[in-house]
Amino acid sequence: MKKNLRIASAAAAALLAVAPVAASVVNTTFADSTYTVINASDGASTPAIKTDVKVSTNLSAIAAVVDKTNTTDTIPGSLTGTISATYNGTTYTGNLESATNNAKIEDSSKQVVQAKDLVAGKAYTVTIENVSFNFGTANANKDVVIGSDNTDAKFTVGELKVGDKVVQQKVSDPASTVTVHTDQNGVAKLASVVVSNVYAIDTTNNSVISFYDTTTGALVTTGAVSVNADNQGQLNVRTVASALKAKYFAARYEDQKLHVKTDTDFEGAVRSALTAANISVDAAGYFKAPQSLNVTLTAKSTVNGKVATLPVVVTVPNAAVPAEVTTTKNIMHVAKIYDKDGKATSEASLHAYDSVTVVKDPVTINGAKYFKLAGKDQYVKFGNIEGTSRTLSHNSYVYKNTGKATTVKSGKKTVKKLLKKGSSVTTFGSAFNINGHKMYRIGKNQYVKVANF
Structure with missing residues (x-):
């Protein structure tokens, strides 16, 4: 019976340690004999071949903690982890033939080590046998290339026959990529997953x-x-x-x-x-x-x-400057000019209702949206052109910049223009103070009280 991956091991516990040394000011003296291997970007590197299936190995090795005053109080080390595969955008959990004792750990001299005896700072090779992934019947009887972005992960596969025909070649030496033939149920089987350079972590070291x-x-x-x-x-x-x-x-x-x-x-x-x-x-x-x-x-x-x-x-100083795709917009609120860092410049502001040519797609600077002026390293706030959509929480009259209500014809009568509660209204820029009331501009010479939103 298939089981979800569980690498069995003894439990580990971390001892409390003193606070780490502050490193804001550092005396750059290099250690002569003790080195820490730093794996930048988790060891990802350039894939050599295109793969159909990307396998991810997430292994966590914890070193045994020895009480120097009493070696009988050693806290055992542990090895835990998961293996998954991504195929056609879907991630699948690895399955094993047994639920326990499914990982072999070897040190640099190929000696088998128990998880409880892992030593801090040492590199180990972990071999997990008989790993399979069920990709479903839609992917039955297919050849798929399996690999990993982690160059420390390699694979072996056994020979597979359908009748007298060999549909999957045996790969005994761990390889970065292998071709696997899925069975009638869409299951891809690996003889083993071999992960090298698995380092046991010292949980008492807070440097x-x-x-x-x-x-x-x-x-x-x-x-x-x-x-x-x-x-x-x-x-x-x-x-x-x-x-x-x-x-x-x-x-x-x-x-x-x-x-x-x-x-x-x-x-x-x-x-x-x-x-x-x-x-x-x-x-x-x-x-x-x-x-x-x-x-x-x-x-x-x-x-x-x-x-x-x-x-x-x-x-890249000599990179080609891409041609700007521009469009013409109307300024709906007096617009200050900003630089590429979002700081206001001394340039004259653009007036409301003027037309301006901008780069079509807005940009984000410090979390705020701007339009870039075409052919210039200058920016105006997005809200002064496209506005902000708001919902009215009260019925609201529309006013002119004089503070008088806008009127419209309703049959033979002239009535005040009214926007209903719940209506979505686009406002432009910051609020104006008109006759003692804060109002948003919603169009040319049209305003709505801020209190109605």
Whole structure:
């Protein structure tokens, strides 16, 4: 019977520890013999082959905690985790043939280790056998390529025959990608999932991890890198990653030393940023260079599991400026001119009811929406052009800028223009003070009392 994945192990408990050393001012002395391997962006890297199924391995190894005053009071280590697969946009939980004792842990010398005996800072290889995913009968009898964005995850498969025909070749040596043939029920079976570089975390170590400037050694919380596109207007993922690596490194600060290893891989962070920006990347890692790209670097200590992030703005000075798609809009409220940072400029404001040419799609600056003026590095607030939709909570007359009610014909009578409670009304810009009443503009020389919303 199939069981949901559960990697059985002894329970672990964390001991209280003293507060971590503050790292705002750091003496950049590097430890001579003790290093913390920093896996930037969780080890994601450039996929070599297109895969149909992406397997995610989420393993958590906790090191045993030894009471130095009484070794019999050791708190056992543990290994827990899940395995899932994403296929055609749907995520499936891995199934195992047994619910317990389904993970083999080996150290660097290939010796089998029990979860309770895991040692902090050591890298282990975890092998989970007979993992399957049920993709449903709609995906029965298909060949699918299985891989993972985690380069530490590899797979083996057994030979599969349908009658006398071999439909799935055996792969005995763990491989980054394998081709699996689903059965009549749409089940894909892996002989094993092998995950290397699983580090046991020391839960008693509270030292912090941070990013630093490689030139000055100063602690940084934000970053900026400049790279130039080639003569085709393109960049490569590795080029950007190399620039980031040359500028910043992550390290754990302990005992007045930085524990660091600098051969970190930032390609995964660059690819994530490109995906978020809807920028496509070809098989060789090339992409059309944008003027700027927001990359978030993520580093995780393999000693205590602490995580640090660093937002970096990557600018491309020689990137082609995309042609602006413009449209003409009417200003509906006097509009101040702002710069690209959302700060008001000394430029003369635009008058209400004037026409203005703007870039068609609005932009967001500091959480507020703006229209960019065509051909200029100037911005006006979105609400002064398109307005804000509001709902009336009371019946409301419409007024002129003199404070008198607007009138309309109703049959032979002339009556005050009335908007009903519950109506949706678009207001433009901030409120005006008309005859002692705050009013929103809702059209040319048309106003409604703020109190009626």
